[in-house]
Amino acid sequence: MNNEQTVKRGIAKWGAFNSVVDGTNLILELEQERKHFTPPEFDEEVIINNENKLKKALATKSVINITYYINNETHNIKGVITKLDSIKKEIVLTNHQTISFYQIIKIT
Numbered sequence: 001m002n003n004e005q006t007v008k009r010g011i012a013k014w015g016a017f018n019s020v021v022d023g024t025n026l027i028l029e030l031e032q033e034r035k036h037f038t039p040p041e042f043d044e045e046v047i048i049n050n051e052n053k054l055k056k057a058l059a060t061k062s063v064i065n066i067t068y069y070i071n072n073e074t075h076n077i078k079g080v081i082t083k084l085d086s087i088k089k090e091i092v093l094t095n096h097q098t099i100s101f102y103q104i105i106k107i108t
Helices: 002-011 015-019 023-035 044-060
Strands: 063-070 072-083 090-093 097-101 104-107
Touching: 044 063, 044 072, 044 104
Parallel strands: none
Antiparallel strands: 063 072, 063 104, 072 090, 090 097
16 A cells, blocks of 8 residues: 555544544645755755756757755756756756756756
């Protein structure tokens, strides 16, 4: 049984007590806390390594997977880089989404 099924089963199991304490909201709050992400502190070497990977992907027009964070949550995006700005430390993907080098956690 996966985690989502366990949560749903737990909601159904404790549904009778919702009149006393709203467990559904409590479970949703707990799920939000699990998604909360504290961004790592990157040193310049990590930023330079990521920039080199991004430059290579731009030159070869390769599809890349980027794991990044925004608003204390991690996100994954797949795309092709259309613009890389080394001064602003930003990339722009084909869907016009801009991501800062400092938000990037992993590039594959």
